Amino acid sequence: MDLIEVARQCPDLTVSIRLGDLIEANQSLVEEALMRLKKSVAESRTxxxxxxxxxxxxxxxxxxxxxxxxxxxxxxxxxxxxxxxxxxxxxxxxxxx
Missing domain, CATH: 3.90.105 (Molybdopterin biosynthesis moea protein, domain 2)
Known part of the structure; x- marks a missing residue:
C-alpha cells in the first residue's frame, strides 16, 4: 500500500516517514493534478x-x-x-x- 492510499484511508493517522517517501508522494499528487488539468483543458478546447x-x-x-x-x-x-x-x-x- 502506498503512502497516498494510507492517507486516504486513515486521514487522522500520525506517522513518521522518510523524506524520500514524502517527496515521492508529493510528486505523485502533482502528476495526478496535472493529468486532471490537461484533461480539463483538452475537453474545454473541443x-x-x-x-x-x-x-x-x-x-x-x-x-x-x-x-x-x-x-x-x-x-x-x-x-x-x-x-x-x-x-x-x-x-x-x-x-x-
Whole structure:
C-alpha cells in the first residue's frame, strides 16, 4: 500500500516517514493534478458554447422555456463574461434523455 492510499484511508493517522517517501508522494499528487488539468483543458478546447438565441433557434423554444428548464435543472447554462452560454454537449445529452 502506498503512502497516498494510507492517507486516504486513515486521514487522522500520525506517522513518521522518510523524506524520500514524502517527496515521492508529493510528486505523485502533482502528476495526478496535472493529468486532471490537461484533461480539463483538452475537453474545454473541443467544447462548443452556444448563446441563448442560438439555443432557442436550435430547439425551437421561447426564452421562458429555457429559463424554466434552467430552474428545473434540465439545461443549465454557464456564465461566461456575464453572458449565459450553453454547452453543445449538454444540449445533446438533454435531447437524448
Amino acid at each position: 467544447e462548443i458554447y452556444l448563446s441563448r438565441t442560438k439555443v432557442m433557434e436550435m430547439l425551437e423554444v421561447a426564452s421562458a422555456t429555457l429559463w424554466r428548464w434552467e430552474k428545473c435543472g434540465y439545461l443549465v447554462p454557464l456564465s461566461v463574461g456575464g453572458k449565459k452560454r450553453y454547452r453543445l454537449s449538454d444540449i445533446q445529452r438533454f435531447l437524448n434523455r
